[in-house]
Amino acid sequence: MGQRTPLYDLHLALGAKMVDFGGWDMPLHYGSQVDEHHQVRSDCGVFDVSHMTVIDVDGRAATPWLQYLLANDVARLDGTGKALYSTMLNAQGGVVDDLIVYRTEGGYRLVVNAATRDKVLAWLQAHSSDFAVGFEERAELAILAIQGPHARAKVAELVSASRAAVIRELKPFEGVVEGDWFVARTGYTGEDGLEIILPGDQAPAFFNDLVGAGIAPSGLGARDTLRLEAGMNLYGQDIDEQHTPQTSNLGWCIAWEPAARDFIGRAGLLTEIEHGVQEKLVGLVLEERGVLRAHQVVRVAGIGEGEITSGSFSPTLSKSIALARVPMATGDRAEVEIRGKWYPVRVVKPTFVRQGKILI
Structure with a gap:
């Protein structure tokens, strides 16, 4: 038996075909993977992605620490709520993980892959001793991704007026705190949409509300074909520790300036460039x-x-x-x-x- 998200019983009740994914019991589809794919492209669907790992970072050295750990530069996040995509590299420039980083009022929020959880937490611990920084895994939280051209409009009709206002005003690659919810707009399907990080005990009822409003429950199968069509990498297949961002169509998320920022993997990437990618x-x-x-x-x-x-x-x-x-x-x-x-x-x-x- 694998790990289960707070929505496990609900997935079974909706007729999901469950599979192992990185040690988690997750829905592959709820009847038709192809129908779920088309629903997201034409309207919207909801994915349970609570298996992903949320890590909050704080401390006075949080910014220089993440500037050292990540190939992209968190200094580019010029305000609370701004987000960026980055890779975390080993010394040779291979990809330890890819992740989203949000700037929060007290520091940063990282959302990393489920399959790399243990490796990433160990990596953060191993590289934190020289920095005045703290980090905490938020295992009590769930994540729902509602994706598709009508996602934001449909979700806004189901939530409070304050949350609806946040959803309507949210810009791409932003994440905003609203009460005990964190509402973001990044996505992994090539369509517009939302990621809502919320307490796990609230997730089943909200998922039910979404499905009741006609938003199709969607599984890992459709998520994979959607992200593939969008040209988005999957960790462990398109990116791994044996390959650099430069060989993975991710050179755009390496921040080379300022030149003095000596992030882990920089020397390895420069060596690769010197010898020719x-x-x-x-x-x-x-x-x-x-x-x-x-x-x-x-x-x-x-x-x-x-x-x-x-x-x-x-x-x-x-x-x-x-x-x-x-x-x-x-x-x-x-x-x-x-x-x-x-x-x-x-x-x-x-x-x-x-x-x-x-x-x-």
Whole structure:
């Protein structure tokens, strides 16, 4: 038996197919993964993501500590509520985890991956002794992600006037405290929406309210195809400690300035640049029938080979798509080996769908 979120019994009551995900019993779907995917793209759906780890950071050295720990620079958060995406690196520049950081009134809030919880908490502890800083895991909290073009409008109709005002005024990549709720607008589907961090004992009733209002309960299956279409990396597949942000389409979240900021992994990244970055993360589209899957070999004529990191059938495109790490010189065509046969694929920028628009 895995760990369970406060919504476990409710998932069963709604007919969810439960699976193990990083040691947690989580809903894969509630009947049709494809229907849930389309519901989020066209309207909205709600995901239980309470398995993710919330960590609050405080202390007078909180800012320099996170500037040391993260590749992105929390000094860019110029006001309470502002958020940024970052990677946390090891000394060689490999990705320990990817996370969202929010600036709060008393410090910072980190939301990190469920599968990396133990590793990240140990990493924070190991690198905190030289800083006047404290951090606390908030295991009593739950997280609901309501995603889709109508998500904010529908949720605003279900909550108090003060919370509705926060939802309507919230800007992208902001998180605001409202009572004992923390309401954010980041997302992992390529659509607009909300993440609501709230006490775990309040989560089942609110989830019920959302479903009762016609917001589709959605599982990990749809979450994966949605994030893949949006070109968003999954830790453990598209990013890991053996690969740097520069080989994972995440160079944009490295803050190189100020040059004096010596964050963990900076030297490793600079060494990689000095020797020449050898790989890149691209998108693949299979024009023929078939399914692209992780670990399939990608062959680029006259250049070399790579590997698919994430692949699936895209419900929006009605084609199989993938993210793949390939040689830097790869152009717009390649081949993928599927069951012993080679199939041509088109190489594209690793963002297929955003805000309901097909981009390839």
